[in-house]
């Protein structure tokens with residue numbers, strides 16, 4: 042407290058405003074090349090409203106050759122960048138002396154001063170008669186407390202926030218376009234809001250995608266990685282990390298993504314257990330050599346059908362072991378090999394699951410991983426008639442992936458009975474007699490011809 | 503007034519249909535063949551709606567526009583074939599037919615199905631091919647038709663299939679050939695008994711990975727998917743064979759591609775077929 046007539050030395054109050062050029066200096070000092078004595082004071086006193094970082098970005102289209110060059114601009118360039126908004130503009134006369142600190146100069150300190158103060162450095166060329174309040178332009182009463190901030194004078198009641206007209210808490214104010222604001226109102230009016238969470242951004246501000254962000258809030262829209270220190274790529278209006286962008290690009294180009302490392306596979310992929318990989322992630326199960334895309338996946342080894350038992354061999358080892366093993370006796374097959382049900386068989390070991398007679402090249406039917414002769418397949422599983430949906434007792438008409446009983450094998454359009462001699466056409470795997478087919482609009486027939494070679498068919502009985 | 507409502511109908515046509523009816527009545531044959539008789543109205547088939555003993559009625563290749571609600575009096579009818587007529591609307595009563603198992607309405611001029619259409623108690627095969635139907639044509643209860651074994655919707659105007667399709671638990675055959683389909687719902691993967699899926703001639707670029715759950719590669723199964731603008735990896739697999747497509751859509755790699763494709767989806771591919779000259783477009787209102 043200072044009273045009139047007090048001889049107590051005038052101590053400066055922490056009145057200050059914020060200037061990005063000062064922050065700029067602070068940063069350079071922190072980076073090791075500064076020796077400005079103000080810097081430490083500023084660090085202590087400055088209520089930083091954030092320094093801005095423009096994150097560079099690049100569109101997919103021109104990202105082709107220069108993906109690695111995308112980076113975040115450093116602190117130095119953020120202030121100088123012509124594109125960033127310069128809303129924290131301070132008049133140039135203010136700038137050099139703006140940050141009042143003990144260590145720099147008391148003359149620039151805003152302070153309460155008594156008319157009779159002996160502080161001649163401030164009042165040396167002033168007298169009460171030519172001193173006017175910067176706000177109301179009135180003069181000052183003798184003995185009245187006067188606020189001096191950076192050479193400008195105010196009545197104490199006039200030295201208030203331009204928005205709320207209240208004194209500045211702790212004497213801290215922010216100056217913008219010649220007006221002074223309390224911290225609260227400055228934030229409300231001018232501080233950037235985060236494009237994600239909507240909160241004010243205090244501290245490091247990331248400028249990217251035409252908005253401001255907290256570093257924690259600016260993330261890859263695909264994998265949510267923080268992007269502030271990684272850089273990003275704009276992809277169809279979204280910010281993506283390099284990996285996610287590369288993956289999208291690969292998918293867009295029809296390239297495969299490695300199931301192990303999630304990287305793009307530029308060469309031929311290696312297929313293994315239903316997925317695709319870079320071949321170099323695997324070694325030959327036999328000779329242990331690192332594999333290339335010529336490697337062979339050996340499926341359905343004797344006794345196993347599941348994918349999980351598959352193994353990879355280099356081409357040389359695969360050729361060496363290329364002797365098939367019979368799925369029944371598990372011995373190598375030297376002569377004729379029958380391949381069915383995903384396994385290899387000796388001709389005489391591929392048999393009906395019911396009567397155990399070998400098929401010897403005759404037709405077999407598969408059901409639930411087992412093979413049956415015609416007799417036993419029908420006996421056990423009885424075909425259902427497509428029309429009556431009953432098990433077919435007598436003769437079965439089989440065609441078009443369907444079966445019919447003798448009563449119901451008919452044209453699906455006109456219901457006229459057909460037999461094994463009747464030629465019919467196919468539409469959606471239903472039989473259509475020639476008379477009906479000829480009544481289809483030409484345009485439909487043309488399409489049916491194109492999609493299923495509309496040759497007349499016959500049923501097998 | 504002395505009205506003669508049937509006077510405009512040429513008598514030869516009349517007698518053709520009437521002759522079949524008379525024969526059926528005297529022989530007691532419950533299966534009635536009235537295809538290609540030039541019939542344009544049920545009035546040309548006097549007494550038909552009282553023949554409640556018949557089990558099959560075939561009226562293909564006629565010119566019938568209106569179906570009278572009284573058709574539902576044929577309570578023993580199991581098979582009703584109305585293929586290639588000029589039908590624009592169906593009576594609500596149709597879905598009350600207690601024994602109807604097979605209903606063929608292919609090649610007509612239907613723009614919609616009547617309310618309550620899903621109420622058929624035992625319908626197994628429904629053929630609506632070559633009409634003017636789309637996803638808005640289904641009444642609310644359509645997908646309670648869980649007795650359905652086969653649903654033929656080829657040559658219509660569907661761009662989407664409602665996800666409720668997954669409720670048709672007994673469906674073994676689903677034909678969506680030559681529509682305007684932009685995507686399929688993942689719920690098709692719920693149709694565990696499906697063994698025929700026809701989706702050729704649409705605007706599909708990807709398949710929901712859930713289709714990989716279905717058994718569409720056994721020797722009793724059919725998946726027809728040509729003539730779609732598939733994404734390159736699917737098109738590549740399709741060239742080697744359907745089983746390769748199925749193997750591929752079952753992979754993690756494909757799940758990843760699919761999720762990406764859905765999230766960056768561009769505009770749908772253009773329509774594949776010009777349908778302006780479809781017969782089903784010739785409605786009397788035009």
Ligand SMILES: [Zn+2]
Nearest residue numbers: 202205223226
């Ligand atoms: Zn204020």
Ligand SMILES: [Zn+2]
Nearest residue numbers: 235238255258
């Ligand atoms: Zn935020």
Ligand SMILES: [Zn+2]
Nearest residue numbers: 261264282285
């Ligand atoms: Zn990411």
Ligand SMILES: [Zn+2]
Nearest residue numbers: 299301302319
């Ligand atoms: Zn890899």
Ligand SMILES: [Zn+2]
Nearest residue numbers: 367370387390
């Ligand atoms: Zn053997």
Ligand SMILES: [Zn+2]
Nearest residue numbers: 393396414417
């Ligand atoms: Zn047998």
Ligand SMILES: [Zn+2]
Nearest residue numbers: 426429446449
């Ligand atoms: Zn039958």
Ligand SMILES: [Zn+2]
Nearest residue numbers: 452455474477
């Ligand atoms: Zn026919």
